[in-house]
Amino acid sequence: MPTGVHLRDVRRQLFRAAERILLRDGANALTSRAVTAEADVAKGVLHRYFADFDDFLAELVRERIARLRDQAVLLRAAAGTRTVAENVAAALTELFDPVSLALVSLVFFRDEVRARLRRPGDGLPILAEARTMLADYLTAERELGRIAADADADSLALPLIGGGHLLFAGRRGTLPDERELTRIVETVLADVLQRKLL
Structure with a gap:
């Protein structure tokens, strides 16, 4: 992932990825791996900005x-x-x-x-x-x-x-x-x- 990307941009990127998964595959397909893969970011990125996956979903x-x-x-x-x-x-x-x-x-x-x-x-x-x-x-x-x-x-x-x-x-x-x-x-x-x- 490029350096200097603002927190807000990463969050938005992850949220939009989650929405695409929800639309395409439904709530059962929504996992942290699926979100990071859809957002095209490293697996650990989501957990860098959110305490856990439930925290991400709540946000x-x-x-x-x-x-x-x-x-x-x-x-x-x-x-x-x-x-x-x-x-x-x-x-x-x-x-x-x-x-x-x-x-x-x-x-x-x-x-x-x-x-x-x-x-x-x-x-x-x-x-x-x-x-x-x-x-x-x-x-x-x-x-x-x-x-x-x-x-x-x-x-x-x-x-x-x-x-x-x-x-x-x-x-x-x-x-x-x-x-x-x-x-x-x-x-x-x-x-x-x-x-x-x-």
């Missing part, structure tokens, strides 16, 4: 969570535009990309990674942050009067995340039918969308 998930926070800012800014259902469906489509889905599975099945990421009272990492993202967006829409004034944004976010996850999970390389996703979103939001008109 990979944290990076995805940081991207989700960026998405949350954009979604909240979209309040008042298009329809509420369109905004939610678009957010779910972006949220449940193949890498995020693979990372959710990885966190679910790797106890040590989940333990390193968990904060008291939180749910499964990535999905918990996604729930917060949707709840914040729905709160903004409630403040704009586009959903019922008594809508419980946090409770609405839960079935949207659960339904979206079930719809997207297990599809290698294909997206669910857009109409099916829209139907799920509209069903969950039907009451609060109708009652805002009353």
Whole structure:
């Protein structure tokens, strides 16, 4: 490996390699050797920057969570535009990309990674942050009067995340039918969308 490569560049290179493996071969193929081979770096490089492989995986998930926070800012800014259902469906489509889905599975099945990421009272990492993202967006829409004034944004976010996850999970390389996703979103939001008109 060339000298003078910044820590950030090596980390990014390793993270992108891990994402390619997740996309191509799934979470079961993700090993430290596979990552370093995919990144085209020496085997010891990963352990030079991370305490162990679970530390690497936890950081990979944290990076995805940081991207989700960026998405949350954009979604909240979209309040008042298009329809509420369109905004939610678009957010779910972006949220449940193949890498995020693979990372959710990885966190679910790797106890040590989940333990390193968990904060008291939180749910499964990535999905918990996604729930917060949707709840914040729905709160903004409630403040704009586009959903019922008594809508419980946090409770609405839960079935949207659960339904979206079930719809997207297990599809290698294909997206669910857009109409099916829209139907799920509209069903969950039907009451609060109708009652805002009353």
